[in-house]
Amino acid sequence: MSFSATNFAQPRPVPVEVRSNEKPLSSDSFRFRGPPSFLGSPHSLRFNPIPPFKLAIPHSQRSNASAVTHIANGKMVKSSANLLITKEEGLELYEDMILGRYFEDMCAQMYYRGKMFGFVHLYNGQEAVSTGFIKLLKKEDTVVSTYRDHVHALSKGVSARAVMSELFGKATGCCRGQGGSMHMFSKEHNVIGGFAFIGEGIPVATGAAFPSKYRREVLKEAGADQVTLAFFGDGTCNNGQFYECLNMAALWKLPIIFVVENNLWAIGMSHLRATSDPEIWKKGPAFGMPGVHVDGMDVLKVREVAKEVIERARRGDGPTLVECETYRFRGHSLADPDELRDPAEKARYAARDPISALKKYLFENKLASEQELKSIDKKIDEVLDDAVEYSDESPLPRRSQLLENVFADPKGFGIGPDGKYRCEDPKFTQGTAHV
Amino acid sequence: MATLFQGVGAVTPFSASTSLHSNKLHLPPRKSLSLSESRGAIFVHRSDARLNLKPATPKQDLLIPNAIATKGDTSTPTKSGHELLLFEALREGLEEEMERDPRVCVMGEDVGHYGGSYKVTKGLAEKYGDLRVLDTPIAENSFTGMGIGAAMTGLRPIVEGMNMGFLLLAFNQISNNCGMLHYTSGGQFTIPIVIRGPGGVGRQLGAEHSQRLESYFQSIPGIQMVACSTPYNAKGLMKAAIRSENPVILFEHVLLYNLKERIPDEEYVLSLEEAEMVRPGEHVTILTYSRMRYHVMQAAKTLVNKGYDPEVIDIRSLKPFDLYTIGRSVKKTHRVLIVEECMRTGGIGASLTAAITENFHDYLDAPIVCLSSQDVPTPYAGTLEEWTVVQPAQIVTAVEQLCQ
Numbered sequence: 160m161s162f163s164a165t166n167f168a169q170p171r172p173v174p175v176e177v178r179s180n181e182k183p184l185s186s187d188s189f190r191f192r193g194p195p196s197f198l199g200s201p202h203s204l205r206f207n208p209i210p211p212f213k214l215a216i217p218h219s220q221r222s223n224a225s226a227v228t229h230i231a232n233g234k235m236v237k238s239s240a241n242l243l244i245t246k247e248e249g250l251e252l253y254e255d256m257i258l259g260r261y262f263e264d265m266c267a268q269m270y271y272r273g274k275m276f277g278f279v280h281l282y283n284g285q286e287a288v289s290t291g292f293i294k295l296l297k298k299e300d301t302v303v304s305t306y307r308d309h310v311h312a313l314s315k316g317v318s319a320r321a322v323m324s325e326l327f328g329k330a331t332g333c334c335r336g337q338g339g340s341m342h343m344f345s346k347e348h349n350v351i352g353g354f355a356f357i358g359e360g361i362p363v364a365t366g367a368a369f370p371s372k373y374r375r376e377v378l379k380e381a382g383a384d385q386v387t388l389a390f391f392g393d394g395t396c397n398n399g400q401f402y403e404c405l406n407m408a409a410l411w412k413l414p415i416i417f418v419v420e421n422n423l424w425a426i427g428m429s430h431l432r433a434t435s436d437p438e439i440w441k442k443g444p445a446f447g448m449p450g451v452h453v454d455g456m457d458v459l460k461v462r463e464v465a466k467e468v469i470e471r472a473r474r475g476d477g478p479t480l481v482e483c484e485t486y487r488f489r490g491h492s493l494a495d496p497d498e499l500r501d502p503a504e505k506a507r508y509a510a511r512d513p514i515s516a517l518k519k520y521l522f523e524n525k526l527a528s529e530q531e532l533k534s535i536d537k538k539i540d541e542v543l544d545d546a547v548e549y550s551d552e553s554p555l556p557r558r559s560q561l562l563e564n565v566f567a568d569p570k571g572f573g574i575g576p577d578g579k580y581r582c583e584d585p586k587f588t589q590g591t592a593h594v
Numbered sequence: 595m596a597t598l599f600q601g602v603g604a605v606t607p608f609s610a611s612t613s614l615h616s617n618k619l620h621l622p623p624r625k626s627l628s629l630s631e632s633r634g635a636i637f638v639h640r641s642d643a644r645l646n647l648k649p650a651t652p653k654q655d656l657l658i659p660n661a662i663a664t665k666g667d668t669s670t671p672t673k674s675g676h677e678l679l680l681f682e683a684l685r686e687g688l689e690e691e692m693e694r695d696p697r698v699c700v701m702g703e704d705v706g707h708y709g710g711s712y713k714v715t716k717g718l719a720e721k722y723g724d725l726r727v728l729d730t731p732i733a734e735n736s737f738t739g740m741g742i743g744a745a746m747t748g749l750r751p752i753v754e755g756m757n758m759g760f761l762l763l764a765f766n767q768i769s770n771n772c773g774m775l776h777y778t779s780g781g782q783f784t785i786p787i788v789i790r791g792p793g794g795v796g797r798q799l800g801a802e803h804s805q806r807l808e809s810y811f812q813s814i815p816g817i818q819m820v821a822c823s824t825p826y827n828a829k830g831l832m833k834a835a836i837r838s839e840n841p842v843i844l845f846e847h848v849l850l851y852n853l854k855e856r857i858p859d860e861e862y863v864l865s866l867e868e869a870e871m872v873r874p875g876e877h878v879t880i881l882t883y884s885r886m887r888y889h890v891m892q893a894a895k896t897l898v899n900k901g902y903d904p905e906v907i908d909i910r911s912l913k914p915f916d917l918y919t920i921g922r923s924v925k926k927t928h929r930v931l932i933v934e935e936c937m938r939t940g941g942i943g944a945s946l947t948a949a950i951t952e953n954f955h956d957y958l959d960a961p962i963v964c965l966s967s968q969d970v971p972t973p974y975a976g977t978l979e980e981w982t983v984v985q986p987a988q989i990v991t992a993v994e995q996l997c998q
Contacts, residue, residue, distance in 0.1 A: 301747065335780035344779035351746060351783070352775070359766055362736040366743020373749060377726050378696055403736035410731065564781035567839035571818045573867050573914025576921040576953050580867070581914075 212453035212464055217444035242524055243459045249517070249526045250535065252458055255294055256286040256514050257539045259310035262319060263489075265543050266309065266326060270493050274551075275326045278355075279340045282310040284456075284488035287513035288420050289314045291461025292388055295469055301349040301387040303364035306341035307420075307487075308353045311390060316348040319546040329553035336556045337564065349385075357391065358398035361417070364389035365404045368415035368478075375475075386472045387415045394425025396439045402446070405480065409447040412477035416468050419482040420455065426491040427499045443480035455483030456511040459520065486511075559589050675858045681851040683825035684714045687832035688752065690861065692722060695750060698836055701728045701741050702754030702791075711756050712792055712851050738764035738789065742771045742841075745787040750836060758793030758845065759805040772841045773816035788835045790844035794885055794935055795983050797849070801971035804979075808845055809941040812913050819912040820866055821845040821884045825855040827910060830864030838866060845912070847885045869916035875905035878993055879923040881946060882933040883909045886984060890933050893989035902993060912942050915949055924950060928959040929996050933984055938966040963992050 244252065263281040270279055282289070285307075293302060293314035304311040312322055317333055325332025326340055334344050342353035351367055354360035367387045374383035395401055396419055408415050419439050423430045431437050443450025453464045461483060468479040486508035490497030521527040566572065569582035581587060678686070692698045700715055706729035709716035719727040730737040734755065741753040755761040761768065768789065776785055795804040808819055818840050822828035828846070835842040872887065873894060882890045887908050894904050905923050909915060924930055930950055932943040943964040950962055965984045972982050 303743075333780065334778060334782070337780050338778040342778040344775075344782050346779075346782040351743070353778070354770075356766065356770060359739065359770055362739020362767060363743035363746070363771060365736065366740035366745070367747045369740060369744045370747045370749050373699065373725060373744075377699075377723065400736050400739070403731070403733035404740075406731055407733065407736060407740065411725075564777045564779075565816050566818075567776055567781075567784040567786070570867055571838075571840045571914065573911065574916050574918045576917045578918040 212451055212460060213440065214452075215441050215444050215450040217447050217449065242526070243463065244526070246526045249521050250531065251294060252290050252462070253514075253517055253521065253527070253532060254535050254539065255290040255314055256458065256517065257536060258313055258319065258542070259286040259289060260514060261536075261539050261543055262309060262313060262322070262546075265323075265547065267489070267493060269323075269326070269547065275328070275340070277339060278306065278492050278494065279326070280307040280492045281489045282307050282487070284508065284512070285420055285422060285485045286310060287458035287461050287517075288390070288418065288455045288483045288485055291455075291458045292416075292418060292465045292469075295462065295465050296386065296388065299349060299385045301351055301364070301367045301385065302390070303351045303360050303367060303387060304343070304353060304390045305357055305360055305392065305395070306353070306355055307392075308341070308343045308350075308390075312343040312345065312348075312350050312353075315345070315350050317343065317345045317350060319542050320549045321345070323543075323546040324550035324553045327550040327553070328555065329550055330556040330560065331549070331553040335560065335564070337560075357395040358400040361389050361391060361395070361400050361404045364415060365408055365413060368408065368413040369411075371414050372411065372475075384414065384473045384475070386469055387413075388418055389415060390418045390420060392425065393419065393421040393423065393430040393439065394428065394433065395419075396421075396442075397434055402442075405443070405446040405448065405478075408478040412475065414472040414475065415478045416465075416472055417478060417480045419480070420485050421482055422485050422487045424487070424491070424500060426495065438482075440480060440482035446480075448478045448480055450480045450482070452482045452484065455485030456508065456513050456516065458513050458517050488512075562587065675856045677854060677856045678825060679851065680822075680825045680828050680846075680853045680855075681712055681714050683829040683855075683857060684822075684832050684846070685716065685718070687829035688715065688836070689718065689721075691833055691836040692718070692726070695836075697748065698750045698752070699726045699728065699744075700752045700754065701730055701737055701744075703730055703732055703756045705729060705754050710754065712846075712848075714846075714851075715754070734760050734763040735767055739767040739771060741787050741789075742767060742775070742785055745785045745841075746775065746783040750786050752788040752790060752836065755789065755791030757803050757805075757848075758791045758807045759802055761789065761791065761807060762805075762810070764789075765810070768811065768817070768843075769814045773814040777816060784839050785841045786836075786839050787841045788832075788838075788844060789841070790832075790835070790846060792846045792848045792851070794845075794847040794849065795967070795972050795979065798974055798976055798979055799848070799972075800974050804972035806936045806941070806967070808843075808912050809936045809944075811843055812942060812945060817841045817843055817913070818866055819843045819845065820910055821847075821912055823847070823850060823884050823887045823908055823910070825853055826857045827864060827870060827908075829857060830862055831866065831910070833863045834866045837863065842866060845884065849885055867911050867914060867916060869919040870908040870910050871919065872906040872908050873904065875903040875927070877903045877927060877997055878905065878929040878931055879920070879927045880904050880906045880931045880933060880989070880993070881909050881920060882906065883912065883942070884935060886933045886935050889984060889986050890989055893986040893993070896986065896990050897993055900990075900994075902997060904993060909946070915946060917949065917953055920946075920950065921954055924954045925957045928957055930958065930962045931989070931992055931996055932962065932964040932966075933989055934964070934966050935983055936966055938964075938969045941966050960996055963996055965989065965992055 259282060263283050266279060266281060269275050289310045293311065302311050302315045309322055313319060321333035322343060325334055325336060325338060325343065328336045330336050334342055338344060338353060341355045344350060344352055351363060352360050364387050371383050371385045374380040405417065421430065421439060425433065440450035440452035451464055451468065454460050464481060468481060471479060488509060518532060570580050572581040575581045575584065700718065704711055705715040706719035706724055706727045715727060738753050741751040744751050772785055772787060775783055793806055811817065811819060820831050820835065820842060822831045822844065831844060835844050880890050890906055894906060897904050905927055907919060907923055932946055934941060934943045936942045943966045947962045947964050965988060967984065968982050970982055973979055
């Protein structure tokens, strides 16, 4: 089926001097391989059943991926005889997505009120991916993210208070105020960043997956089956580090899942304008791992895929590349005027809001009542009000904190002219030492 | 014969009558060693303190012109030690640490089956397995990042750059992640990684294989840098780097791998932050590190014959500088010459000049002279390459001028 690329593939010329001589891409210039549902449901496909996800498996692994193939062979998600989730699970998913959504909305409010600064990247619209994947993890599993990391941290279990006060730059933040929006870390919940440069977290994620295998095979700890999830976007998929890590992860069968949150835009660069072959999921088999494409606006579909690929990794069968088609409702960051994206595209995705979709599913399948969901909304409102209040009242970091975490072993500051280690200087702990 | 060591215990007065042939020289130990002592990090070693000044040839079988021995605990008997080459010393240190802690692992190109391009990891893969001594694909940025991620989640990896210059590809990971993540995570994650490899100007290896990355990495907050120069300090620094909770970059030199020295049989670990007194003197302080130490010692012979008495210090710790050892020396001699292989612009020497000027300006009788390599991509031609780095004759001239 041919499809018209005019709906959203071509960037509208923005009435700004800089872009005036940019030729709009013609509809002739794009002919995609594969079904166009990949790029979001255009009108023509709205009433056709879309398979829950698409799967590409490298030849060498056709037999291993049987469980995943089974689901890929057209089983529809919405089968009334066979619900995908229980009531508790449904409410858990709903609460997590509402937490993510309300938190990000509160961030925007706080930012415009001057409580947080710098670059803040919000996750509105992408909650299904975070909730769908992270709610299936154990506490010992690791999540590695990018600068759009608030909701990943929240889904993994970091408290709203800790994240909010980190954003406010207070000493009670999860990183003592030293990291900020783009560096959410939690040792307790195994959240390793938060990275400001795209792609630089992927090798770290690969490294976080490495000890599972090391523990099993070198240290002989039989139960070491921790899994690592690396989240990143479509722009990152053109970066060398991504490919280098796909290679290493598949080579050593590391228990890692590469989750691509393809929201089609890297600030103002459309994925289609930046990528020779835009179907990222198909790049998995080139490196020897399955590639899966899933509708990232539907938390249940994401969760189904996530179950399979996490189990696969835990078993020791190796990594998977999962591409989630999703969309961010807000701009790239709070500083982005977001003028480049077509309002029709935004409207189309707003109609596929993952929270509304889950709500609909819960009501239709009588898993929850309006009342129950409203009470969850209220609960989250209170959690957030509390988080803001806590953050407002938290102290700012003191001067003495400045140098405390530069080195794990502060002898690294060296030996001063008086023969003592610098860190023994009393002024050092006050933060006024000149090192 | 052994190089120097820090003593423990009471302060002994420094003996001023040092001549090259004295065989018992005292170095006043520092009181601040309490910190390192309590960590059990430094072991006293008494050596036979023979001075040996064979001509320094920068090739095989270079006997180390010597250092001093300290008067340590007299009840400890000296063992005879064993002789080995520098790369073997590195391997010994590495192997001892791998034996001691099963979380210590190695990652790099050709470190496993090939045994390392300079044989530092030879035999380790056979002994410890392919996962513990991991042969990586050629992806410096990613495997360095992988090492960092593994360090954050419980292992203690040593990442080898086949040549230090290749680590330029890993700059993103070294600067942003290695240096910063302990801080940006609010101290939650430590990164006990060691990044090591050979660098420096070799024998006509060409510009890209002759780089000195210490100048590029020195500004990165959160990392420590050390440079080894003898088998004794190579092993000691390797062990210290592996045991350190901080990320450490260990700079080795391509031309020093075949140095031979007798090192102690008993276990020892050196301090990452301390400098090494190579030759005490009175007239001028010469600060150097890595290969230039040997050019300096060669020049020192000539200088001694001409009547000068240079004090030579191998700074060893490139970041942070050991301002105590350096400062004590400056206060004694009042003249400083820095000899390094780094480039003129923005090199270690430049930083060291600034640090000394800031801290010890009042003690200087003359401006600090810094001899560095020319700001030139190291040429292939032998003659041009020779003129790029500092040669002993230039060192002699510089000292003569400085001491006028």
